[in-house]
Amino acid sequence: MRKQLNKEVAVFKSRMNRKRALIADTFCLTKRRRCAADSVTGESQDIRSSLQYLVTLFSRKLFNDSLPPVVLKHQLYSLHNDKTSVDKQVNELRETGELLMFQLGFDSEAFALVFAEDYRAKVLQGEAGRGTLGTVEKFLTKLIPSCSDLSFNKEKMLKEFLFTDSEITQLVKSGVLTVRDAGSWWLSIPNSGKFIKYFIKGRKAVLGMVKKSKYGEILQTELEGRRTTSQVKFQMKYHIHDIIGAELVECIQTTSGTLLRYVDGNVN
């Protein structure tokens, strides 16, 4: 009986094929709902794997292996559609102590993400043999599993973390803290100055490449294949994820792939 029913349905289908095209717009709404439902369940795994993918794009050799792999938060926006859920999941990972977020300083909206174990390993590696090692270790143990702040003020350092003034000076010297203003400090990555310098130069150069192309637009595959100038020290893909995520270029889907168009009015 089920077989007979299936046959009837098949016949019905073939007759109503034209109708399918006409009512496609109603299905848009339900298809959208379905896609949303699918993507929500699959996403929580994807953020971590996207982060790991972006980490592979980071060039370690450039900094002589002294920096942990740094990923920018807006690079994740280029891989996932829903920015709000990306933010939410990044915050969840920060709460559990897996991920650390830093304010980089050149843009109030640009945040750097580093895996906590990488950060800890590199910092201790950099501190090995120095007198400040003990203080830094103490700071890291206080910081990593429990605290997810971006900056600290004096009160917190003295009362909550029980550091003395001289210890705070040692932390600033070692690069783990940078001065924000009188009595407060940003959490930072040691030796990250070079990273920021190369990053800004590289971003400007890649954006310039897009801008100078004919009509101010270029296919993403073509841009990836271009030879990098001496200004661009990172991998091309790293910069491309950055400019797409920060919405410095507009992403347009075409039949030949994704087109990146320069957006006018950029300060950078």
Place this chain on the structure above:
Amino acid sequence: MLLFCLILINMTYPSMTFARVCSNIYFLNDLCRHALLPLQMFFAIERQSGLDDPVRLRRAESTRRVLSLELNHNRDVDRIHGNGINTLDIEVIDGRYMLSGGSDGVIVIYDLENNSKKPQYTCKAICTVGRSSRHVHKFSVETVQWYPHDTGMFVSSSFDKTMKVWDTETLKPAEEFQFDGNVYCHHMSPVARKHSLVAVGTKDPKVQLCDLKSGSRIHILQGHRGEILSVRWSPRYDHILATASTDSRVHIWDVRRASGSLFTLDQHNGDKSKTSSEAVNTAHNGRVNGLCFTADGLHLLTTGTDDRMRLWNSATGENTLVNYGKVVNESRKGLKFTVSRGCSPEFVFVPCGSSVAVYGLHSGELITMLRGHYNNVDCCEFHPDYQELYSGGKDCNILAWVPVLRQPDIEDEETNSKRGGTQAAINPAFEDAWSSDED
């Protein structure tokens, strides 16, 4: 058709009760695809049989209509303004008349209703306060608003430092308020019955409250440090007012209180560690130039020149952290944007450069960009009854974005082509089915 569905369902899943079948929406979707019936038909069936709340069908249809907004060559708005259009307002009572204010100081009233029986319709301008009128504003009109309770009166405010209360019948100002600086915006509470206060935002950091009943300025709200670019009353409570200013702050006031504001909106939700210490307690990293409450008054949207739009919980002032991405905003004055009403995920319509961006309210995703203007778009207004969007901009055009009509069924199409193929089917509501041939 209905019988066929019932039989189909009963035969495939004899164990499931009809009620349980209809309540499982994803199951219905599969069934629809097999039987190729539109999902909306199932909404209609459920509503008809009483299984579902009538509101659900209405919301689903409203949402479908908003998702299919586009420019329609059948709908036009009269072009009267010689200079850019700064503000639009549709009256709440009938949704029939629309006010527009332009950079040339001209105010125009349009009739939006289509009484001709043809689908091709131009919204005519019924009356204008033009440059020849004695009482016209000297400089650009920044905000116009209908009196919330009837269309006998409307209020306009302008860069000539005045706010005028007009009588619609005679088009003469019944009252005029003078201010010291350019008036950027004003707003009357849409729900107030006990008071008739107009909140005015000017170049002065003090928010002024003017009373329409007595004609005097009765109250001043102090707290901002920069020009007030936008003021908005809550559609839920008649005493709650939100104001946005160039000092990057948004204050929420209770006008019954004598002391300062209730709270300020903080983009970091009190997490002082995220930003430099000067930017503490700010709603945006630049000037805040747009405010809009959602229809239920529970959420507040703000836009700022830092190219961000934020959604706030209006009761607690908490940033809901919905990320809309980069919402391009270069406006030096207030930006007028709007939220849909009556749809199931609500939508925000924001003018972005020369197009209008449509975002999902709570998801933050960009649904579509409505392109059609030739120059910057300054204002947009949503018509809740017909799910239409009107937008006005510097190119002196008001564009009407109309939902795409549902395609006629196959059977109707065939009969139409038999008749000789009319280019556009007449809406059955306008078809003359009652007059006899003898008359």
